[in-house]
Amino acid sequence: MRVYRRVKVWSVLLRLYHWAFALSIITLFLTGYYIHNPFALGPWEGTPTNFLMAEVRFVHFVAGYVFIAALLVRIYLLFFGNQYERFTDFIIFRPRNLVRLFHTVRAYLYLGEHESYGGHNPLAGTVYLCVLVLSVFMALSGLFMLYPEGGLWASWGVTLFGTQQIARLFHYLLFWVYLIFVMIHVYLVVWNDIFGSEGIISGIFSGRKFLRT
Amino acid sequence: MSRLFANGLMKLRRRDFLKAATIATAAMGLPASMVDKVAAALKSPARPPVIWLHFMECTGCTESLLRTSHPDVATLILDLISLEYHETLMAAAGKQAEENLRRAVEKYRGKFICVVEGGISTKDGGVYCKIGGRTALEILKHVSADASAVIAVGTCAAFGGIQAAAPNPTGAVGVRDIVKDKPIINIPGCPPNGYNILATIVYILTFNKFPELDELNRPKFAYGRRIHDHCERRPHFDEGRFVEQFGDEGHKKGYCLYKVGCKGPVTYANCPTQRFCDVGVWPVAAGHGCIGCTEPNFWDNMIPFYEHVPGVEVPAGQGIVGKAERIGKFAIGAAAAGIAIHAAAGVIKKATTKEKEE
Structure with a gap:
């Protein structure tokens, strides 16, 4: 019989980040898609006004700020979090993590034993890091469009994107990246929960995972 | 030309003159108390010499400027400045014209303003645009070297314009890519609003300095705000009332053109407030979305004009x-x-x- 111990992996701050990030992304998806392609259910003249687009944009901006706050928390934890939360735990530029990456890919291809490392496996960690970098661009392009006349954002925006139109294109293309990321993320988490022994899903609620002794 | 002479050039009625001074003052975002100062600058006998160069363009900027009336912006601008060289307007031709250019540059060395209309070809030594045997590249470098400042009128001169659109066979660029050592003001637009040109020149004459410029060297009084944020159809946007296709019920009712590709939300210009053609009209008022003509590379980035996100080039997809x-x-x-x-x-x-x- 295998023996497992329950280990505290995710701090309260990380769990708060995760759920703030997740819920803000869902909200941003729904409102963002309406802003991109508003469906024609808006009130026609003669009906009471409800400022649908204005309200949806308001929700989008509030969710955007939650997203940015969560992003900043995660960036802070990458450097100052616990041992599992720091980027050094899963960055692939370490021999230990390269070996782990190899094992993870093998396990995902049904070719090897499923192993658990406590924190992120290096494959997931690398993807999360990429998503965080993309999130910075998502936030910057959003702020550039939100503050078209703001001195700071306008000059940053022009330097990074050139024009508002290109910022909008980036913002829109990244929307699809997040959609794909969320799909794969949810699938793999469920997959890991079924085939692994960590209890990965309950872990993001309780902060504790089951590791082999 | 004949129309300008028929107007007698200087014989603008005082009423029209003050009207124009007021419009220019308002365009610059200055209070009514400044109208006198602007009018004084407009009347000033010290007319700055201007050399107006044409390169790869359609002359639409000059043409649209000349076709204004009530009050006649073109007359005002032409009164305001001492136009030493302008291929569309001057009487001289051929060798005589080139001689005028050479003499003007010598005579007003370091004092004249160089106005550029049109993009500049740089590929293969710039052979795709030649005037009097010299390439546009040579002429611009030669003339701008002695200018006090360069004003790039129109999107071609500012950012390269249509000839700079992909695949840009002639290597066309804007003035900012050639002239590095002179102050540049960009007044983009296809064409730019005549009043923005007038107001920029009047600003320089009134205050003896450049107006505040944005990141792309556009005067902030004209290009400081997005079209979307001053658009008369904005309430329909906020309400979620959109034109689904041209000619539908929403279009007839004047709803927002966002879904049929209006680029107002990503374009900086004062079209909704300054308007065109002296009758207070502009594209969105007429029922057509903005195509973003004051932005860099708009021929590449703003297409398709009837959808609001541009086409995307798939990397390694053979340019699909x-x-x-x-x-x-x-x-x-x-x-x-x-x-x-x-x-x-x-x-x-x-x-x-x-x-x-x-």
């Missing part, structure tokens, strides 16, 4: 330009297929190992 949405859907499909295959592989593996166990 597709709709961003189509690419997104394809990627989603690929990810879903990947997940399905992965899940199926798991199920198959489980089934086969079970068989072995049995």
Whole structure:
């Protein structure tokens, strides 16, 4: 019989980040898609006004700020979090993590034993890091469009994107990246929960995972 | 030309003159108390010499300027400045014209303003645009070297314009890519509003300095705000009332043109407030979305004009330009297929190992 111990992996701050990030992304998806392609259910003249687009944009901006706050928390934890939360735990530029990456890919291809490392496996960690970098661009392009006349954002925006139109294109293309990321993320988490022994899903609620002794 | 002479050039009625001074003052965002100062600058006998160069362009900027009236902006601008060289307006031709240019540059060395209309070809030594045997590149470098400042009128001069659109066969660029050592003001637009040109020149004459410029060297009084934020159709946007296609019920009712590709939300210009053609009209008022003509590379980035996100070049896809949405859907499909295959592989593996166990 295998023996497992329950280990505290995710701090309260990380769990708060995760759920703030997740819920803000869902909200941003729904409102963002309406802003991109508003469906024609808006009130026609003669009906009471409800400022649908204005309200949806308001929700989008509030969710955007939650997203940015969560992003900043995660960036802070990458450097100052616990041992599992720091980027050094899963960055692939370490021999230990390269070996782990190899094992993870093998396990995902049904070719090897499923192993658990406590924190992120290096494959997931690398993807999360990429998503965080993309999130910075998502936030910057959003702020550039939100503050078209703001001195700071306008000059940053022009330097990074050139024009508002290109910022909008980036913002829109990244929307699809997040959609794909969320799909794969949810699938793999469920997959890991079924085939692994960590209890990965309950872990993001309780902060504790089951590791082999 | 004959019309300008028929107007008698200087014989603008005082009423029209003050009207124009007031419009220019308002365009600069200055209070009414400044009208006198602007009018004084407009009347000033000290007329700055201007050399107006034409390169790769359609002359639409000059033409649209000359076709204004009540009050006649072109007359005002031409009164305000001492135009030493302008290929569309001058009487001289051929060698005589080139001689005028040479003499003007010598006579007003370091004092004249160089106005440029049109993009500049740089490929193959700039042979794709030649005037009097010299390339546009040579002429611009030669003239701008002695200018006090350069004003790039129109999107071609500011950012390269239509000839700089992909694949840019002539290597066309804007003035800012050639002239590095002179102050540049860009007044983009296709064409730019005549009053923005007038107000910029009047500002320089009134205050003896440049107006405040944005990141792309455009005067902030004219290009400081997005079209969307001053648009008369904005309430329909906020309400969620959109034109679905041209000619539909929403279009007839004057709803927002966002869904048919209006680029107002990503374009900086004062079109909704300054308007065109002296009758208070502009594209969105007339029922057509903004195409973003004051932004860099708008021929590449703002197309398709009737959709609000540009086409996307697929990397390594042999230059296939597709709709961003189509690419997104394809990627989603690929990810879903990947997940399905992965899940199926798991199920198959489980089934086969079970068989072995049995």
